Amino acid sequence: MDTREQIIQESSKLLNRIGPSSMTMDMVAHSCGISKRTLYEKFPDKKSLIMECLRREHERQNAEMRHIFETAENCFDALFQVFTRTRSYLQQTSAAFIDDIKRLYPELHAKHREKEKEFVIGLSQVLAKAQGEGHVMPNIDTDIAAFLFLSTMRNLNENERLADYGFSRVQVFEGAFLNFLRGIATIEGISYIDEFVNNQQKQ
Template identity: 30%
Template sequence: MINSGRENSSRADLRTRIVRTSMEAFATRGVKSVTMDDVAMMLGISKRTLYEIFEDKETLLIECLSDHHDQMVVFMREVLETSSNVLEVILKGYKKSIEDYRGTNIRFLQEIKKYPKVYELVRSNHKRDHDDAVEFFKKGVEQGIFRDDVNFSIVHILVHEQFDSLMGREIFTQYSFMEVYESITFTFLRGVSTAKGAAILEEFLIEYRSQNKL
């Protein structure tokens, strides 16, 4: 029983290492350019061991994105407990996203669509998070941070669809993903903020751009 428990623990640890290592490789190099052979080699394990845990690359990619989503949910819950208003939570979440996206190859985000089960997971996560996001914005209205004449259900969908529709466009030959991401995010936040919210946002931007020399 003890040996069995250790084996299960070791297997779980290996699974986590595979997922975290693969996610970094996929994000920086793109999905297509990273093979299962590459993953096995990076981890110093046999292909047989890798395929015993993940039957194919799409299954591995699904696990990678699920793990990343779960980590972000945990992070946002922790931020929510220590923040004074919803805009502060959003801006901390933005900074976290920037850290994640800074080394991300745009091909990674574009190539996800080529894996039906993976893309369905992404869409499913968005739909599942939608109601929580809308309620979150409504709380910002109560705090005087966001305008009370905005249909946040519609706007939240539009912002997401805007990101999604740009993935295959030539805009990324002219501008980096970070520039596009920042432009969409802050244009949206300015548009839905009250004077109080706008002041908080501008204060954040001054500090953020100073730190990042933007």
């Protein structure tokens, strides 16, 4: 692994663990075992480093999603795999991450929001396919359902509001995801959901 790749990997770990505002270039250099001079030769400032970390993470997630939906047994199976990975990501990522990005780098947060429309379109297509598989009710407008799901997921970034009610991001994500699917699922789909939940509880 070359130095630039090592910097990106170590920085991504720090970003997830403590958030952008707490991460310093000194920390990155120390984690990589390199001098600050070497670090600044690769990345002129913290913002450029964070931008590259976010770009890489977005690429990684997209590749992972493509693989899941290409190899899953059906759409619900794919969605449950996404659920499991997202829950793990939330457990490992600092709650301050999104707050820091919004506050310190609003242009980066704006780019993230621009991708939301792609998410809604993609989820709508998945739900439409799940209708054909018999897991989502045929009378559901998948465009509206996908938009409503996104609107609910935005609450994951409202850390102060969640704290007021004593909820964690993981709790809200689990409840929102599973209740969303139950609300649009057929009887067969609900059985599939129940089987997944029961298997999760046994683990």
